[in-house]
Amino acid sequence: MEFDLKGLSREERGRLLARKSGISKTELGWSVPSQTDNNLYLVRFDGCGPTCNCKDYQIRDVKCKHIHAVEFHIMREVDKNGSVTVTKKVMYSQKWTAYNTSQTNEKLVLMKLLKDLASNVKQPEYKFGRPTLPFSDMVFGSVMKIYSTFSLRRFISDMKIAKEMGLVDKVPCYSTISNFMNREELTSILRQLIQLSSLPLKEVEEDFAIDSSGFSTSRFARWFDHKWGKETKYRVWIKAHLCSGVKTNIVTSVEITEGTEHDTKQLPALIQETAKNFNLSEVSADKAYSSKKNLALIDEAGAVPFILFKKNATDKRVGSYIWKKMYHYFMYKHDEFLNHYHKRSNAETVFHMIKTKFKGDLRSKCKTAQINELLCKVLCHNICVIIQEIMELGIKAEFQMEISN
Secondary structure, three states: OOOOOOOOOHHHHHHHHHHOOOOEEOOOOEEEEOOOOOOEEEEEEOOOOEEEOOHHHHHHOOOOHHHHHHHHHHHHHHOOOOOOOOOOOOOOOOOHHHHHHHHHOHHHHHHHHHHHHHOOEOOOOOOOOOOOOOHHHHHHHHHHHHHHOOOHHHHHHHHHHHHHOOOOOOOOOHHHHHHHOOOOHHHHHHHHHHHHHHHHHOOOOOEEEEEEEEEEEEEEEEEEEOOOOEEEEEEEEEEEEEEEEOOOOOEEEEEEEEOOOOOHHHHHHHHHHHHOOOOOOEEEEOHHHOOHHHHHHHHHOOOEEEEOOOOOOOOOOOOOHHHHHHHHHHHHOHHHHHHHHHHHHHHHHHHHHHHHHHOOEOOOOOHHHHHHHHHHHHHHHHHHHHHHHHHHOOOOOOOOOOEOO
């Protein structure tokens, strides 16, 4: 195929060259055939940007037509219809002995671990009125209620068992548990307990994934449909944004928002909370989190951001070194990039585990109780993960941190 190259820019020449067969990937980089003779030019990625051994690049130090050709070739291969080619899913063997032991003893071990966690909650100072039940016992009861997935009345049997085991001082009334779930101060306590429950795995996890998922509620909102001239209602849902370790699926930080809240804004808080307790090596997330600010924040935390780029993304982001670096990594070593990026699928596994075991809907009536219920689900998930790793890795679950309310 012959091309009339006179008067065309380097980018236009590269686009025409990409249509010509012969571009291939080698161990050293990308091999691009010459348009005028039988020579081959090598386009490489040096960690900061693409390079080429042609005279045009060597003399002028700008993107030559060969680099543009490789970019068009890769984008056609990776993002032909706006989606990235999915690599083969890696399968891992199950350690059945550890799994069976953890599952058959899970509830008993969970109650003891939850007791240790709840004992870190500081009892509020008594001021006046009828003395309340121990705050730690109420936190224990609230989380156990969510773990059981029973109704409040049926769940009280578990609290009687806990009292016989010496894990709580008194068995509360079912309505007391319901009222306690409506308390706003419980939200901050549960968030701290989630972080505390992840600490036994701080030496295990270094790669993290971020994602979000919605949970339906019992609340409804109404709006007037002018097109049809009638009032319409829809179910309100809230969204959980999680940062989780890719090895054990432990949740290290969580943010709860309205269902329509955009994911991008939640990443900074998730990373900052996780970085307080863990050494971050990699962070993977889908293109909803792709922004110059997010990549820079992950880089500042000492991790490599493997966030998928949108199809209209370019390397022309002024003042963002990490954006250009990761964009060139994505373009010229996209197979290697995707191997890191696809660790993100573990975040979807976390939500699957939570919704399968503790259900994907929220039974509470008011918004505060729904947020607390969702946080309890995440905390229950973390404790179950710890139990599994106690059996499999032999870790010690020690929770020592005073949590104020």
